[in-house]
Amino acid sequence: MCGIFAYVGNDNQSVLKAVRGLKDLEYRGYDSWGVAVKTPQGFFIRKETGKISNIPETDFEKHEGTMSIGHTRWATHGGVSAYNAHPHFNRDKSLVVVHNGIIENHDALREEIAAVFGNDVFRSETDTEVIPLLIDICMERGLSFENAFTEVCKKLHGRFAFVALHKDEPYMLAARDGSPLVMGLAEGEYFIASDTPAFLDYTNEVYFFDNGEYAKISKDAVTFFNLLSGNHVEKKKEKILWEKESASKGGHPHFMLKEILDQRELIENTVRLGGPAVSKAAQTLEKADNIFFTAMGTAAHMGMVGEYLFSRIAKKSVQAVYAAEFDKVLPFINKQSLVCGISQSGETADLLEAFKTTKKKGGKIMSVINVRGSSAERESFLSVPVNAGPERAVASTKAATAQFTILTLLAYALIGKRMQGEKKLTNASHAIKKWLTQELLIHISHIVETIKHNEDLYVIGKSVNYPIALEAALKIKEVSYIHAEGFAAGELKHGTLALIEKGTPCVVLVSNDEYKQDVLNAAQELKARGATIIGISPEAHPVFDHTIVTPDLENETPMALMISSQILAYYLATLRGLDPDKPRNLAKSVTVK
Ligand code: AGP
Numbered sequence: 001m002c003g004i005f006a007y008v009g010n011d012n013q014s015v016l017k018a019v020r021g022l023k024d025l026e027y028r029g030y031d032s033w034g035v036a037v038k039t040p041q042g043f044f045i046r047k048e049t050g051k052i053s054n055i056p057e058t059d060f061e062k063h064e065g066t067m068s069i070g071h072t073r074w075a076t077h078g079g080v081s082a083y084n085a086h087p088h089f090n091r092d093k094s095l096v097v098v099h100n101g102i103i104e105n106h107d108a109l110r111e112e113i114a115a116v117f118g119n120d121v122f123r124s125e126t127d128t129e130v131i132p133l134l135i136d137i138c139m140e141r142g143l144s145f146e147n148a149f150t151e152v153c154k155k156l157h158g159r160f161a162f163v164a165l166h167k168d169e170p171y172m173l174a175a176r177d178g179s180p181l182v183m184g185l186a187e188g189e190y191f192i193a194s195d196t197p198a199f200l201d202y203t204n205e206v207y208f209f210d211n212g213e214y215a216k217i218s219k220d221a222v223t224f225f226n227l228l229s230g231n232h233v234e235k236k237k238e239k240i241l242w243e244k245e246s247a248s249k250g251g252h253p254h255f256m257l258k259e260i261l262d263q264r265e266l267i268e269n270t271v272r273l274g275g276p277a278v279s280k281a282a283q284t285l286e287k288a289d290n291i292f293f294t295a296m297g298t299a300a301h302m303g304m305v306g307e308y309l310f311s312r313i314a315k316k317s318v319q320a321v322y323a324a325e326f327d328k329v330l331p332f333i334n335k336q337s338l339v340c341g342i343s344q345s346g347e348t349a350d351l352l353e354a355f356k357t358t359k360k361k362g363g364k365i366m367s368v369i370n371v372r373g374s375s376a377e378r379e380s381f382l383s384v385p386v387n388a389g390p391e392r393a394v395a396s397t398k399a400a401t402a403q404f405t406i407l408t409l410l411a412y413a414l415i416g417k418r419m420q421g422e423k424k425l426t427n428a429s430h431a432i433k434k435w436l437t438q439e440l441l442i443h444i445s446h447i448v449e450t451i452k453h454n455e456d457l458y459v460i461g462k463s464v465n466y467p468i469a470l471e472a473a474l475k476i477k478e479v480s481y482i483h484a485e486g487f488a489a490g491e492l493k494h495g496t497l498a499l500i501e502k503g504t505p506c507v508v509l510v511s512n513d514e515y516k517q518d519v520l521n522a523a524q525e526l527k528a529r530g531a532t533i534i535g536i537s538p539e540a541h542p543v544f545d546h547t548i549v550t551p552d553l554e555n556e557t558p559m560a561l562m563i564s565s566q567i568l569a570y571y572l573a574t575l576r577g578l579d580p581d582k583p584r585n586l587a588k589s590v591t592v593k
Contacts, residue, residue, distance in 0.1 A: 015068045022052045088126065089132050097131045099128040101158060132164070161181040205239060260563065263563055270406060270425075277384040285340075296324060302467075308463060333358055435550065460492060479569050479573035503530060508533055536561050
């Protein structure tokens with residue numbers, strides 16, 4: 001979690017760039033924020049709780065300096081408070097640090113610091129604070145800022161990306177070991193950030209930091225080094241193809257709505273751009289003895305969708321497993337195994353941990369990712385990009401549909417029918433484009449008006465629509481804070497039915513398939529106990545109290561059911577007065593275990 005932004009260049013109002021950059025990174029954490037700019041008088045530091053998006057730029061204009069760092073926080077160690085917000089500093093505030101990740105041995109390091117400086121030196125409850133204080137100790141012992149920085153990096157256990165700045169040095173230092181960090185390169189300017197949208201206004205040329213590397217950045221030059229050996233590292237410039245525009249709200253009140261509507265063009269795009277990578281991946285999947293899809297949250301639900309698709313379309317057995325529960329399958333990982341990670345951000349800590357253990361056992365790793373250059377992609381010998389474009393709302397919507405698309409294509413490619421798959425998906429894409437209109441949004445918002453005060457909601461589906469039911473429930477609880485549960489229609493009678501009362505809203509997902517009657521029967525049982533049935537289906541059925549009609553897309557109908565449930569979740573949030581883009585307690589990318 002957390003967003004880092006840093007700037008070195010010729011702009012004397014660099015702090016404004018930091019503030020703007022942080023506003024673009026707020027999706028990574030938004031409980032507090034802080035900036036520091038190096039001025040001729042030393043550092044100007046401001047740290048606050050709340051969202052930086054609410055702060056006017058005019059507040060910072062008078063603090064001039066060409067080097068700034070900033071941070072937007074998702075609290076892990078220590079509560080949400082201004083003193084726990086970054087930047088953190090040393091005793092005399094001559095050096096400042098912003099950090100993303102987790103320092104697992106911070107307790108031991110605190111003791112080490114206390115033995116030198118005493119206990120009063122700590123000003124926060126964070127793990128991060130040990131970094132500037134340890135650098136301080138090393139510098140007091142005579143090391144240069146740079147040598148102190150590398151010494152401290154070697155002491156840290158866990159995952160980190162951090163940037164440090166000293167008031168007397170003309171350069172900035174940035175290191176990565178486990179958490180994402182990327183450098184943007186413009187004329188006379190360097191940007192360092194956790195993610196590229198923070199500087200896409202200025203440049204799309206980047207260097208990605210690899211684990212175990214640090215960079216020394218001054219106004220005129222940047223050099224990368226290996227943290228352990230100190231050897232110089234040659235970096236390759238890469239180009240980011242995302243447009244800044246695609247990372248903005250495009251006139252919509254929320255990113256979530258904008259990203260839901262992006263799905264009008266999405267599937268066709270994903271199909272068009274994904275072909276060659278899909279074919280390559282299919283060849284590998286074909287040869288693998290045992291295949292695992294692993295992921296978390298929404299991506300894990302898409303992994304479960306993939307499990308069904310591979311079974312139905314390709315007759316290939318695959319096991320979907322939460323990355324955090326990967327140990328369950330570890331005994332079965334060997335040289336013939338293929339572990340396919342699915343991740344929008346490519347930075348989910350549990351996924352990266354699953355990759356690590358797979359590698360130790362000799363298994364192969366591939367990934368289905370959205371963010372190019374992400375850790376998941378860099379750890380994989382093969383990756384398939386879903387090309388959903390930047391996803392900024394915490395709730396994953398278009399990335400999920402794009403993952404669904406790629407998994408469908410992979411299933412078809414496995415039986416040598418990629419073109420047939422492409423055709424079916426392109427047709428589905430056109431139908432979704434026609435259907436996903438303003439009228440549909442209004443219709444769903446009217447349904448939501450009737451259920452928005454309920455505090456419990458259930459979603460049922462069967463076959464592929466079972467993981468879609470799980471996903472619908474996740475989306476609803478994540479943004480509306482309504483207790484929502486998804487389950488397999490057949491499970492209803494085995495416990496959950498006891499919870500149904502008069503007026504309990506139940507969302508019933510029905511495709512026009514061989515399971516239709518089973519699901520309608522389950523809906524009937526819910527209705528008999530007083531439930532209000534919201535049917536999402538290609539056609540209305542008498543058991544539904546409200547119907548969201550989707551196009552009939554055969555095997556791809558679940559995509560339209562999922563999009564409908566995303567819209568339902570969006571209106572449940574907004575009509576309850578909540579901001580769906582920044583749900584409480586959550587952040588977009590979960591980079592801690
Ligand atoms: C989705 O709405 C969630 N915010 C969350 O479950 C997410 O899908 C999960 O954290 C996985 O993220 P990733 O795709 O970036 O790995």
